[in-house]
Amino acid sequence: MVREDGKRNFALRETDGGEESVYSGNTPRQAALKAARRLDPGSSEDAADRTELRLREKGTDKVHIYDGWAWRETAPDNKPDWMPSEITEANVSKKGIEHLES
DSSP, X not given: OBOTTSOEEEEXXXXXXOEEEEEEESSHHHHHHHHHTTSOOBSSTTTSOOEEEXXXXXXXSEEEEEEEEEEEEEOXXXXXXXXXXXXXXXXXXXXXXXXXXX
């Protein structure tokens, strides 16, 4: 379901089917990137572990499946004062869509 501001809600599905976390975004990829930033970061993008993320779009039976990974990186020189010197970056790669059985 699309909210008034155009964003949709996506529930992160656990292996047992539970849905503890909800991420919002205009696209499933945007929500997957938010979920990936919460993974344990590796020392670099190449060294980061890939984790499967399954996001069910609220109000539908669609489950968007991504591989996600996160890594630590030095913040840019022009960072604002409140930003820490080391930040977490993330990326995702879409694997496909599944439909839940009713």
